[in-house]
Amino acid sequence: MDARPEVKGIKVDADTRCDHYHTDVDIVAIKFYCCQSYYACYSCHEELAGHAALRWPKEKWNEKAILCGKCSRELTILTYMESERCPHCQHPFNARCSYHFPLYFEME
Incomplete structure (x- = not known):
């Protein structure tokens, strides 16, 4: 694996939880379309990025832009949106x- x-x-921990969201199930980091960087959450991006966030266009939802903090596997946006748990580690x-x-x- 890469x-x-x-x-x-x-304050990002080993499972990608941050100071804003840190329950056991807050294990997803999202690559922001604007800067192609992973952030633990939108508040972290807002505080640290130095630019406004741009949302992923619907036609790009097949791109890998979601990181599972438990198993470090990247998921497509569509896979993530359709899943209740990581399809790889089941968390x-x-x-x-x-x-x-x-x-x-x-969304529209």
């Missing part, structure tokens, strides 16, 4: 993260 991508954020994802999809992905 080296794990760097995940930027505030559950935070179901409430779907409320934040419009911050990361163009």
